[in-house]
Amino acid sequence: MRGTTRGRGDTATRGERHLRHVGASARRRVVLSMRLRVCFVLFVTLLMIVVSGCGARRAHNLERIFAEVRGREGKRPVIVIPGILGSQLVNRRTGEVVWPSAFRSIDDGMSLPMTPDLVANRDELYAAKIIDVAYLARLAPGIYVYQELLDALRRYAGYREGDWNNPAPDADRDTFYIFPYDFRRDNVETARELVRRIDELKRKLGRPDLRFNIVAHSMGGLVARYAAMYGDADLPDGDVPPQPTWAGASSINKIFMFGTPNEGSAEAFVTILEGYSITEGLRPRVRLFNKLTPEDAVSIPAVFQLLPHGEAARFLDENLQQIKVDLYDPETWRRYKWSAINNPGFRERFARGRVQSEADAKMQSGSPADLDSYLAAVLRRAKRFHEALNAVARVEQKTVPLFALGGDCEETLAAPVLLREVKTGNWETLFRPRGLRNSAGKRISRKEVTRAMFAPGDGRVTRRSLLGKESETEKGKSLFNKMLPLAYGVFACDLHSDLQNNKTLQENALTLLISEVTQ
Numbered sequence: 001m002r003g004t005t006r007g008r009g010d011t012a013t014r015g016e017r018h019l020r021h022v023g024a025s026a027r028r029r030v031v032l033s034m035r036l037r038v039c040f041v042l043f044v045t046l047l048m049i050v051v052s053g054c055g056a057r058r059a060h061n062l063e064r065i066f067a068e069v070r071g072r073e074g075k076r077p078v079i080v081i082p083g084i085l086g087s088q089l090v091n092r093r094t095g096e097v098v099w100p101s102a103f104r105s106i107d108d109g110m111s112l113p114m115t116p117d118l119v120a121n122r123d124e125l126y127a128a129k130i131i132d133v134a135y136l137a138r139l140a141p142g143i144y145v146y147q148e149l150l151d152a153l154r155r156y157a158g159y160r161e162g163d164w165n166n167p168a169p170d171a172d173r174d175t176f177y178i179f180p181y182d183f184r185r186d187n188v189e190t191a192r193e194l195v196r197r198i199d200e201l202k203r204k205l206g207r208p209d210l211r212f213n214i215v216a217h218s219m220g221g222l223v224a225r226y227a228a229m230y231g232d233a234d235l236p237d238g239d240v241p242p243q244p245t246w247a248g249a250s251s252i253n254k255i256f257m258f259g260t261p262n263e264g265s266a267e268a269f270v271t272i273l274e275g276y277s278i279t280e281g282l283r284p285r286v287r288l289f290n291k292l293t294p295e296d297a298v299s300i301p302a303v304f305q306l307l308p309h310g311e312a313a314r315f316l317d318e319n320l321q322q323i324k325v326d327l328y329d330p331e332t333w334r335r336y337k338w339s340a341i342n343n344p345g346f347r348e349r350f351a352r353g354r355v356q357s358e359a360d361a362k363m364q365s366g367s368p369a370d371l372d373s374y375l376a377a378v379l380r381r382a383k384r385f386h387e388a389l390n391a392v393a394r395v396e397q398k399t400v401p402l403f404a405l406g407g408d409c410e411e412t413l414a415a416p417v418l419l420r421e422v423k424t425g426n427w428e429t430l431f432r433p434r435g436l437r438n439s440a441g442k443r444i445s446r447k448e449v450t451r452a453m454f455a456p457g458d459g460r461v462t463r464r465s466l467l468g469k470e471s472e473t474e475k476g477k478s479l480f481n482k483m484l485p486l487a488y489g490v491f492a493c494d495l496h497s498d499l500q501n502n503k504t505l506q507e508n509a510l511t512l513l514i515s516e517v518t519q
Contacts, residue, residue: 035116037114060504062152074174075158075174077213078159078513079179082218083487084306084358088129089110090127093124112185113370132144132146149500156510161178176215177201182289185384187466190223195248196232199219214254221255221257221259224257228246229246242387252400254402257402259458266308271292272339273294280497281460294340327379330379399515401486404466405506406491412461414454
C-alpha cells in the first residue's frame, strides 16, 4: 500500500510504530532530564566550593579555644620584648615623641653620634613604652603593632600586666612584663640591661629562684638569646672566642621567637643603604617620609647587628653565581660605595659640620677619618655579636629552649646581586629583581633572577634565618638539624610586621605558655 513501508521482518502496524517512537522519545527526555539534574547539582556543589574558598578565611577563635584554661592560676610570668622600631622613643629634655612619627622632629632625628667609641654615642632619646598602636600623624588611623599580642595575653591566657618598679605581691605568676628599649643601641648593652632588670625584679618579688618565659619579636629575640647565653657579661676583649655560659638560664625558662633573624637579614643591609621601607617582600619600597633615612640607619649599631652572619651573607654575580663578600671588612663597603659614609657629598658635609637630612636634623661634625673609624668599629662589634650568638654550647651545659614562630609564604631577599658597569667600572648593588644581560650577552629573565635572589620567609626574615645556621658538628642532634637549641617550630602565612598578631602563631605560643606553672 502507498504510504506504507515495512522493513524486512517488521510486522508492526503504523500505530504500533508510533507508540514505540513516542516511548523512545519519552525515555530520551527522562534521561536528558536526569543528566541535567546531575549537572546542575555538580555545578551548585562546585560553585559552593569556589565561593567558600573565595570568602573570608576561618580565624582561630582564641576566646573559645582557651575558655576553660583562662582562669588557671600559677602560670609562669612572661616578659614581652618588642623588635626594632617597636618601642616609643621620647626626648628626655622636651618630652616630644620622636618615634613613632611620620615627620622628623625639628630638634631630634633618629641618628646617633658617629664616633669609634660606640658606648659614648648617645643623645637625649629614651625608650618610654612598647608601641601598642602607632599613630604616625594626627588624623591618620592607628596601626596595631603589639596591641593584639598584649590583648591575647590578657583576654585568652588570663595574664595581667605587671609593674617592674612596684610589682604586686603575687606578680610572680599570671603576670606579663613589657621590656621597651632604645632599639638603636648595641644589642649586647640592651641584653645586659634586661638581665639586670630581671635580677632586680626577682629581688623585689623575693623569688631568687624565679624563671620567666620570654615572648620576643624580631630583634627582641636576639636580645633575649644573648641574655640567656651570657647573662650580664659583655663581649670578650680582642679576638678571644665567645664561650656561652648560659648564665641567663637561671632567670629565663623559654624563649618564643616571632620572626627573629637568627642568621641575620638582607633587608637590614638594604636599610643601611637605602633607608627604611614600610613595605616588605617584593612590594615596591616605600620610605616613611624622611624618617630613618640612609644617614639615620648608618648611625644605628643595632641595624648592623641585624646584617647576615658571616658565611650566611650571600651575594651573586652577573651570572647569578654566589661570590664571596666579607660584610665585616670596611674595605668591602668602600669598594662598592655602600652606605652614606662612603658618599663623597655626605663626607664633605660631615667634615664641615653640616650633615643634615631633608628636615635639617642636627648632627655633630668630624673628619672623614672619624667616619671611617666609626664604620670599622661598628662592623667589628657586629661581627663579635654574631660570633657570640653562633657559639655552640658545651654538651654538659643547660641551655634555654627556643621556640621559633615565623612566616614562610613571602618572597624574602636573601642574596643581592653585584653588577659592574663595563664602561665606567662602577658597581651596582641590585636589591629588586629585574631581567639581566650579562657581559657575554646572555639574557636572564626576571623570573630566574627572582628565584636566585629571594627565598621563602616573612618579607624581611627568611625561614632559614629564623631556624638558624646549620652546624655540621651538631647535624642530626636537634630539631631541624640546626645548632640552635630549637624545641619547636611553626610557620604561618603572614608578613614580618604582623607575625605577633597572627592567630595561628598566637594559639601555638599561648598553648605552650599556659601549660606550665611556676615552681
